[in-house]
Amino acid sequence: MRILYEDRDENWGKLIVYEVSHFDGEYGSYRVLAFSEGAAQGVMDLGCPDRIVFEYPRAILHLMETYIPDYNDVYVIGLGIGTLPARLRDKRVKVAEVDPRVREISRRYFGYSSSNVDVGDGRDLLEREPDHAYDFLILDAFTEKDTPQHLLSEQFFRLCKDKLHERGGLIMNLFGRGPSDPIIRAVRTTLRAVFSYTSCFELPQTEAAAPRNILIMGACQPIRFREKGMAGFVPIVPEEGYLIRDRNEKFRL
Template sequence: MTNKDVFSNKFNIQPEGDIVCHVTDEYGDIIVADTEEHRILRFEGINEQSKMLKKDVNLPVHHYSKAMLMATAFTSGRTALLLGLGGGALLRALHTLDEQRIMDVVELRAGVLSVAQEWFTLPGSDKISYYIEDAEHYLRREHTHQYDLIFSDLYSAFSMEPRQGTEAFLRLCLEKLSDQGWLVLNYYEVPRAGSALSCALREVFGEVLYCRVPSGNVVIYAARKPHLQTISEFREQAQLLLSRLNIGNEMGDLSKNIVPLYP
């Protein structure tokens, strides 16, 4: 979910699209709406959890999803853990980039997975496994293997899951990362110098970058070990990678927003 969506509620803006599916579970509403160009997933009100372009379902729409994808350029590894499914935008794009990528998807709400499977064209692949489970509980499992990429996009209807910004959560993710692994967080702001999150990232990870996107969200890239690449090289890798999804020119500007979190 984008930061911009949260603020939109203050102005009583009507949500986009005609509702085509509306179910309720113990956590609240799950709503699917259609416009001429897009299919939209909402949990409550106007906030967009996911948005799919009908003419190219594998092309991510939200900028934060595109920024999260850039992390795939930083490692040659082919295993990924997705914490939070939403409408599957990141999952579809990752599968398009590499159909042999092994992915585990952890989603708290069975209803979200069911709706995503019915309405959001999730890829059919024996390389993808789904788990209906709390993300922290999954990370605490002893029998799960290590991942080259962990994508954490944990949001409720109106806010980010606060555990996502804690040192305890970061350390759980670190334990599940391979030697070449990266944790990718969809966060709501740049961690302030001296803040608990900034200090935790510095303490736990060998290298931390971030990318601010137009919606206001910040995608944080945290590597187990430091890398030899310069920021210019990281940006170039990201731009080349996303050109494979035919958004290379657009992503050129966004990739320039990749900077170190601390000197």
């Protein structure tokens, strides 16, 4: 492993950029952004920089293209290495990123060249946007602990609904242990309190209890998708959970 960048901030935690000769069982040349050496947040295949390595951005793109084929306006919370915003360069895209280091890292080490990234809390920045302005809101925000909990509450989901067009949708990339995970159950229950239609998908793992990417979408119209276009994600139906509100002690950071 070759380390290109390493920094620890008392507010935002540790970030590391490194290169390896294999990733997830594939040999080649890869550049990785991680909170630590074992928690990759973004990966670039240096031999094919336009390739989307992770499955979840491919699945998100499929959901967007299938649900609203002619979409144009997208708001993304969480930049990472810029995989999704870069792929949407022919659309009108705004990005919110809370960690100022990530914006610079995405440019310096991963070639993200757009000037559409605002640094600040995603919820605060979204509140400043006009109502009914977006076809999609994409939540792909992680800290070293998990997705910030004020981005999973009923109040936040109602804010998202206000910012979406009538036919728009909210798509979230989360991390959990499948449909029985109490947080995943709570997020889906809370989302259903705001949006008429919801769909959940997981990327199956060999071990049943292993953490995995979970996509959850909320919309005001029926959600369409083709399973063969979901990059390995399969539909799941989490059981009912509790309602997440801003003052819910279980989700206080």
